[in-house]
Amino acid sequence: MKIIVNGKEAGSKETGCALCGATWGEYYEEIDGDRLFFCCDFCALEFKNMVNEVKKRTGWSKIDELIINGNYYTGRTCIAKLGEKEYKFYVKFNEEGDVGIFKEV
Amino acid sequence: MPICPSCEIKFNNWYDVAEHIDLMANKRSDKSHVMWLNRNLSIKRLSKEELAKKLEDYFSTPEGLGMWIRKRFIEKFYGENPHPFILAMQKPTRGVLLGYVIEHQHFLKNWVKVLSSIVFKTDKDEVVEYELENIAVEFIGYKGRPSHYELLLRMGESLGMSREKILNTQPLPDTQFAINTWRRIAEEKHWLITMACMHSLELVADRSLRNYGAKLHYFDPQILTSDEYSQAVKDFLREGYEADVSHAGEALHLVEKYAKGIEEEIQINVLKSFDAFSKYLFARLERGIELEPQLMRVITR
Ligand SMILES: [Zn+2]
Ligand SMILES: [Zn+2]
Numbered sequence: 110m111k112i113i114v115n116g117k118e119a120g121s122k123e124t125g126c127a128l129c130g131a132t133w134g135e136y137y138e139e140i141d142g143d144r145l146f147f148c149c150d151f152c153a154l155e156f157k158n159m160v161n162e163v164k165k166r167t168g169w170s171k172i173d174e175l176i177i178n179g180n181y182y183t184g185r186t187c188i189a190k191l192g193e194k195e196y197k198f199y200v201k202f203n204e205e206g207d208v209g210i211f212k213e214v
Numbered sequence: 215m216p217i218c219p220s221c222e223i224k225f226n227n228w229y230d231v232a233e234h235i236d237l238m239a240n241k242r243s244d245k246s247h248v249m250w251l252n253r254n255l256s257i258k259r260l261s262k263e264e265l266a267k268k269l270e271d272y273f274s275t276p277e278g279l280g281m282w283i284r285k286r287f288i289e290k291f292y293g294e295n296p297h298p299f300i301l302a303m304q305k306p307t308r309g310v311l312l313g314y315v316i317e318h319q320h321f322l323k324n325w326v327k328v329l330s331s332i333v334f335k336t337d338k339d340e341v342v343e344y345e346l347e348n349i350a351v352e353f354i355g356y357k358g359r360p361s362h363y364e365l366l367l368r369m370g371e372s373l374g375m376s377r378e379k380i381l382n383t384q385p386l387p388d389t390q391f392a393i394n395t396w397r398r399i400a401e402e403k404h405w406l407i408t409m410a411c412m413h414s415l416e417l418v419a420d421r422s423l424r425n426y427g428a429k430l431h432y433f434d435p436q437i438l439t440s441d442e443y444s445q446a447v448k449d450f451l452r453e454g455y456e457a458d459v460s461h462a463g464e465a466l467h468l469v470e471k472y473a474k475g476i477e478e479e480i481q482i483n484v485l486k487s488f489d490a491f492s493k494y495l496f497a498r499l500e501r502g503i504e505l506e507p508q509l510m511r512v513i514t515r
Contacts, residue, residue: 125257129252129257130257131251131257131259132257132258133248133251133257133259134239134240134248135240135241135243136243147243148243148248148252149243149245149248150243150245151245152245181249181252181253182253182295182297182492183295183298183513184496184513186513199510199513199514201496203387203388204387204391209387210500212514214510214514
């Protein structure tokens with residue numbers, strides 16, 4: 110999965126956390142066959158919940174590319190891509206790391 | 215005394231704090247330390263030396279503690295990316311204002327309860343007076359004027375929602391989370407910390423923020439003379455606009471006066487209060503979106 114966070118490639122130790130782009134921490138999780146880097150388990154949890162929500166709503170079995178813009182304070186406006194298809198959404202997580210607000214845009 | 219801004223352990227110097235944070239964030243990926251760094255210092259990993267220097271700079275108060283709080287507030291709410299609720303307040307719709315009313319009634323009730331804990335704990339008469347006056351202004355009414363709480367409810371009614379409906383609407387989870395944060399501070403911390411955490415939030419409506427680098431006002435002051443808004447809306451907004459100008463400043467002055475020895479503890483708790491406030495302001499907008507789905511545009515633009 111190709112991931113762009115606020116304009117920069119992310120998802121490895123060098124490029125930063127797959128959700129927030131931070132390079133602190135040392136946490137990995139395998140998602141859709143890719144070993145992704147996260148700054149903490151909380152970002153990983155939020156990322157997984159977000160990906161599952163997108164799959165549930167689109168019926169896709171995987172995501173090729175994910176563009177994430179925003180942060181903890183503002184929530185995140187994103188584009189998921191699969192082949193030629195695009196799905197735009199807004200997501201904000203709650204205190205438990207679950208999807209709190211999710212809206213197609 | 216240098217303190218870990220995440221877990222509040224005390225250390226002898228900033229290098230020791232940096233070493234501790236490096237261990238917690240980089241070796242253990244501890245979410246609360248990582249989040250603190252991401253939200254306040256940098257999302258880029260720093261060496262221990264760089265981190266120690268950055269922490270020391272971040273918490274230093276060359277212009278005094280009050281100014282430190284003011285500048286951090288501006289950074290978080292009025293800086294390059296102003297808070298979405300403040301953006302929405304530049305030309306508030308009915309949904310924005312009703313979201314404000316529904317969530318804010320819970321905030322205001324909790325506000326006076328928390329202030330009363332300061333009255334309970336302090337031994338300074340000037341602080342007791344300041345807080346009791348504030349409680350009166352917010353909740354009881356003062357010098358023949360209706361309380362802010364009453365003005366808020368009238369604003370809601372003028373927008374077409376009954377008082378009963380407003381009062382019977384439970385707070386959104388983010389509002390409740392924020393309220394719990396402030397209650398915990400009031401219960402566990404020194405009264406001066408509570409005072410700093412609460413009154414620094416009043417900076418949100420402080421017009422003088424523009425003089426210190428804020429990019430926006432809380433709302434466009436033209437609203438106060440515009441025909442597009444009801445008298446009740448203008449009355450409520452004007453009250454905050456006029457009252458809080460020197461008000462937050464006065465509290466920060468008192469905090470600074472008595473802060474000796476617990477400055478860092480005040481600073482890190484103020485940051486926690488700001489995070490809670492950000493969530494809470496967002497809840498006002500979330501409530502607004504429930505009533506007016508087009509408002510999503512404010513946050514996805
Ligand atoms: Zn992260
Ligand atoms: Zn710590």
